[in-house]
Amino acid sequence: MPKADATNALVILLSLTERFTEDRPLEEFLKAVTDAAVSLVEADHASIRLLTNDTLLSSARSGTGTEGPPVEFRRGDGIIGWVVDNKEPAMVGDVTQDPRYRYYPGQTFDIRSMIAEPLWASEEVTGVLSVTSPAIGAFNAQDQLLMRLLANCSAPAIERARLKRLAMFDHITMAFTHRYLYPRMAEEMERALRSRSPLSVLLMDLDHFKLVNDRHGHAVGDDTLRLFSDRVRGMVRRVDVLVRRGGEEFVLIMPATDESQALATAARIQQNLSEHTLQVGGGIALRQTVSIGVATWDGRETPEALQERADAAMYEAKRAGRDRVVTSDPPAALKA
Structure with missing residues (x-):
């Protein structure tokens, strides 16, 4: 899929923000965001990992490699964990040359380029939106800007849906109430x-x-x-x-x-x-x-x-x- 031009990017983002006004489950919001990320920057794979205690759990995936088991990161692990710890985005042209990168056995798709953007709520990082490509140098500054815009637009709706979901769970057992x-x-x-x-x-x-x-x-x-x-x-x-x-x-x-x-x-x-x-x-x-x-x-x-x-x-x-x-x-x- 070719990268979205300015008009198409606005259409994708507008369509997404309209969905955020609807009362939908958290999983639907997350999947809509990763789908949009793949379309916006011609990514091979997109994922959202939400922070639970010190673990970044894969909550939505789009593109290739979604059939395999998701890889979980701990705070500080790999580029994804670095983004959480440092509260900064990351764009990497070749992950094999980046000391922060960690390869995990069982990973079902190739990664060379990556953009990872923090998701914010109340001045805290609550997750990471990332896109990857098997090509070296696949992403540019405009792609990173689009990803940042997507993350910033999405984070408030994701947090509202997440808090609504948490309210349905018993805090002792994590069973539904x-x-x-x-x-x-x-x-x-x-x-x-x-x-x-x-x-x-x-x-x-x-x-x-x-x-x-x-x-x-x-x-x-x-x-x-x-x-x-x-x-x-x-x-x-x-x-x-x-x-x-x-x-x-x-x-x-x-x-x-x-x-x-x-x-x-x-x-x-x-x-x-x-x-x-x-x-x-x-x-x-x-x-x-x-x-x-x-x-x-x-x-x-x-x-x-x-x-x-x-x-x-x-x-x-x-x-x-x-x-x-x-x-x-x-x-x-x-x-x-």
Whole structure:
């Protein structure tokens, strides 16, 4: 694709800024920016990495090489990390001659030229927008100016979307908050109807969790919630959605999952937690169990009704002795 001339560049930037006025997910904003970057400067590859703690996580990619696993940088690593540490942009004509450059095994595309621009929010660098090319000296001062303009135009909208996303997450477990539960369930129900696929939910409640707080304190309780969430995320698919409903209760929304598949996943979670301790703060190896209710959508229920069935199954697991999985009865209309 040829580089955009002045008119085309303005059209690309105007179209992008119009999208920033819309209420869209963070991922859509980021992908729109990397797409625009490729078009503006005839880049082979464009990416946005957002700073999380000290790690720069790849959040959007466009162009070639997007099929491979993303490369993560730590603050100070490579040219990308240098941009964050020094709060300055970088344009490099041949990265192989630059001492800041780091090659990472598994990189699926060639890099010789690079522009990297910081993304700013409240006078702090929150990420890096970068473009690369396999050709030496592929970018010029005008390209760098366009990239800076793109980064400066994009950063406020990206930050708004990022903060909105953060507000949907529980700060202890990084699971979604309860406010996200019913809207996401409704969204998955619509998707299940369109694709004619099943949908299941797990309602998980940590057994005797109050005793953890009473005996060990709330810091250990928070550790327990966080480690449980991490363990669940490590055992399920990326498309599954973990929500902290409140306290020690969690909901796992499982698209394209029938009852037998949901039961199998629930059993793995329950058995794993029962058989392996959680290494919480203070060197404590905590043995924690969970009771799980499973419900599969009938194709007509509301999100509230589906959750109520999962809830009832979970309480049946509690009554039966805890540390077990119980599946919900079908809705009354189906039993008639």
